[in-house]
Amino acid sequence: MAGSERGGRSRSPLFRGRAFSLAELLAVLAICLVLGGGMSLAVVSSFAGPASDTTAVREGKYAAQWLQRIFHKALLSGRSFVFRLSTSVPQNRLKIQWADGREETYDGKGRVWFTNHSGVPAFCAYSPKWNTISPAFTIEAGSSPDRRRPLKYIVVTPFCRVSYRDDPPRD
Structure with a gap:
């Protein structure tokens, strides 16, 4: 009080x-x-919703650069790896498995979707002795898993050269 x-x-x-x-x-x-x-x-x-075409093109370029770095890392370390990609189901991740069992993944985070351009499932093996990958492969980069129209192509030659193109290579 x-x-x-x-x-x-x-x-x-x-x-x-x-x-x-x-x-x-x-x-x-x-x-x-x-x-x-x-x-x-x-x-x-x-x-x-799905990513814009511009975003998908940019993410596809980053994926191509990631693949080129993987080849460079494998050459410098002398390690082999295996790369797999489905022909029928678009995926938003690219994954390689090193010979020691470890994996590295590029995650498109839904901004870009990848599909194998060839008709056969890709099971590509990298040889550090010769710095080659067999077989060579092409990846379609698109903006949606539903829309199967590729925007760009990631082309990997047998001698591990990675290019990012508007058109697929001619067979």
Whole structure:
């Protein structure tokens, strides 16, 4: 009752004499806005549907560069690997399996879909002794697993040269 006799309000002991400065409030608000904006972008991009053709072309180029780095790594380390890709089911990952059992994967994250261009399933083996892959292969890069029209082609020659083309190689 001492507080009410002096004309003041009684405060909870938790908040007695403490307040937030304007700078602290603005900092918390800025952090909340940044986190909220990031979450909203993630939600919108996940519900936006299939990737645009431009995004798929860019991701396909990154996949071709990844394959070239794999060949370079295999040559420098002297390790062999196996590469497999389905002819019938589009996949959003490219996967190689090293001779020691470890795997490396390029994940297109739904932005690009890969299909084997040839009619036979690809089971390609890399030989570090000769720096060759057998058989050579071509990968179709598309923007959707449903739409089977390839946008670009990743062409790998028997001598491990990777190119990214508009047209498939002539047989």
